[in-house]
Amino acid sequence: MRRARRTLAATATLAIACTTLTGCFEEPSPHDAVRDFLVGWQSGDYDLAAGRTDGDVAKVRKALADTKLELDAASFRFEIKSLSMTGEESKADFHAEVDLGENNPLWEYEGVLPLHLVDGAWKVRWSPSVLHPQLKEGQRFAVDSVPRSRQPVTDRNNDPLQSDTILYVAGVYPSQLGGQAESVVAKLSEATGYAQDRLLSRIRSSPPDRFVPLVTFGRSRFPAVQAKLEAITGIKVQPQKQPVNPDAPKQIVGSVGALTPETEQELGGPQRAGDSVGRSGLQQAYQNYLTGSTQTKVITLDLKTGKQVAQLMEWPGRQNISVQTTIDRKIQQAAEQAVADSQASAMVAVQADTGEIRAVATKGMHQEKDALAGKYPAGTAFSIVAADALLKNKVSTKQRLACPQERTVGGAKFVHVGQMTGTTTSATFQEQFAKGCVTALASLARRVTAADLTESAKAFGLGQPWRLPLKSFSGGMPALSSDADKAKAIAGQNVEVSPLSMALVAAAVSSGTWRPPVLVTNPTTPDPTAEVVPAAQPGPVPVDARIRKELTTMMRAGAAGTNAQAGKGRVYGVTATAGDQMTWFVGWQGDVAIAVLSKNYNAGAVAGGFFSALHNSP
Structure with a gap:
């Protein structure tokens, strides 16, 4: 709407220009002729302007109208700089601003209006040079534009x-x-x-x-x-x-x-x-x-x-x-192949040690709205972040925990929908983490404070104000005011995440440092004309070396024997449920960290298909 805005601005300044020009001089002078000519030209009242010249009214009116067309001008704006008078001759110097529209800069130039007395009235001495000092008889204006082809x-x-x-x-x-x-x-x-x-x-x-x-x-x-x-x-x-x-x-x-x-x-x-x-x-x-x-x-x-x-x-x-992204064709192709057989899946792959997004693939979902910016329950995939807080609070990976089908913590009820293990049979924290036992994990709520869980979530990027050129969601967790709230957080029931935010969680454990996501490396801002510098990205956050070592072992156990294990090299990760028939896989192989969210499909199978396709790609 830039053209329209400038036109309105010119109209708004017209009244000021008229008042200013009228009040410039206290004694009779050529200023009325100067004022009427420039105001008429500026406002499109070409009869008013032409009537203040000594030229043929029809010819001058046409010349002024043609000037607007020849310049394809959105508006004209004029300012009187000086007015001098010698006997029956006068000269007005003016400054012109012509909005050429189409986001071109203003064309500014200095013009001159020669005036003389005709039958006792001041008239602008008409010639093409009134429009611009270099315009002569037999000439016209033109705008020569050279468009550029779109870059990739x-x-x-x-x-x-x-x-x-x-x-x-x-x-x-x-x-x-x-x-x-x-x-x-x-x-x-x-x-x-x-x-x-x-x-x-x-x-x-x-x-x-x-x-x-x-x-x-x-x-x-x-x-x-x-x-x-x-x-x-x-x-x-x-x-x-x-x-x-x-x-x-x-x-x-x-x-x-x-x-x-x-x-x-x-x-x-x-x-x-x-x-x-x-x-x-x-x-x-x-x-x-x-x-x-x-x-x-x-x-x-x-x-x-x-x-x-x-x-x-x-x-x-x-x-x-051109705009250079971090997308890797080989990894993108493997991701596309991996989600192809699912009903609805979203997958994000990132470079573990940089946070650069290597692939975004979906089936039945949207790559930006779901994979980058979707807000989904984390489910037991959040146990990676919760384990960081628990391990820092001296919870041993060897501590034995029961996995009953149902458990109540602080008044909140939790149901394990996986294979029934019984209330008396127990397994280690690492084993319950690996199988994603909700009831076992929720039982640890009293072993950690709300501040500890919040701090770990922040350290793994959840809720951090990162910036991408496209919509994205870094995650969110409410204030935790009770044991029930903490248990729900550990189970990921009151935590929202996106596949992108969980891929970065996996990358943090893999590399030892959480980093914000990167999608475009050049240029550095989406708008070359932006006057406001975008806020700085959050800085990298290292993962405690001891905790990372234990998390790595736990995530190796989480991926072992699952559909996610494929190709050469070990796969690390967790498979998780998140209600409403949604499953997660969050993990990595080599230097590629991924998160897969699937509906009515095994996310681990998608991950395994990805690692296999990536291994077998040329």
Whole structure:
């Protein structure tokens, strides 16, 4: 809405300008003529402005209106700098600000209004140089814009994460329209729904021998309008390749579409109606980087030849760049293969020692909304974090705990839905951790304080204000005010997490340090024009070496003999239930840490499929 905002700003300053100009001088002077001319020009009251000149009113009115079209200007704003008078001659110096729209900078220049007395009234001595000191008879303004092709989103090796697709650009060569620009634009507007005045102003503001892109269509929409476009004499359609067809992870990379008539004014930035614009994912988050900004020149043209006479101003524009992610194609492919047979699964894989996201794969779920930003009960997968607090409070991994089918702690009832072990038969804390016995784990609530559990959760990143260019959820746990609350936390019943946050928990145990997630390594901020510097990422948090050693042993026991054990090398992790037919696997193999959340499916089997596919991939 930048164009609209500037227009409103110009209107708002108009009253101030009128008051200021009127009050500039206490004695009779040419100021009324200067004021009326500039106010009329600024407000679009060209009759008012033309009436204050010594030129033909119709000719001046047309010249002023043409100037707005030729510059495709959103608004004009003027400020009187000085006014001098010598006898029957006068001169006003003014400062001009022209909003060229489309996120171009303001064009600012200094102008001069020569005035003289005509039959006792002050008049602006009309010539094209009134509009700009370098504009002469037989010349006109034009705006020469050079758009840049969209840059790709890439993987960690800078290979594009999308393939080229064909977009269809409908446009014109102004010199070939033979005075039929208005007719051509009217037909194009009727066929496409784009605003007629905006299309026409783009044509009139462009050099006549330059192809002027007007509307861009994707492959799905183009066939519906192709016949209508071909029926409009003067419209040319140029197929263009652009890297907009996303590869996996498709919802993370995001989609790209053409800006529609309805959304033309929704976006600030270098886009114009019909241009490609990111609709979701990283394509949307990094739109201004991927498109950059247009190189723009204000020039004058010879009316007869259409050739450039002079360059009045140039803006090189902001260079567009590709966006490099941390995605690893090999790991992403293995993740896609692993979730393929499930009904609904979300999986995140991270580099254990950096927190860099290597893969995000889903089946029946959304990669951003569920895998990165989903809020799901942690279930006994949270026992990894709870064990950190318990071990710090001297709970031995060899302590024996019963695993009854039901247990009540502090008034809260817990039910173990796994294999029945009986109330008298006990196993070690490590063994109950490995099998995810809810009732055994909940029984340890009195062995740890609420502050200890909260501190461990924070150390493993839960609730930390990390920042990613896409929506994400770092986890959440309520205040714990009773033994029942603590027992529920240990069992993960009042803790919410995302697959991403749990993958980082596994990475912390694997590497010995919790680190915030990283998805994009270049550039460092999603908005190149941002004035506010994003908040700093939370720093790394080391895991106590003794505790890490014990957790590693416990998680090795948790993965041993399960579906998650696959491929070469040991798998470490826990399988867990979280109610509503949801299961977790949280663990690692080698330097890749993962979290899998599955509905009505064994998350451990997905993890095993992933490690196997990763091991067998070329």
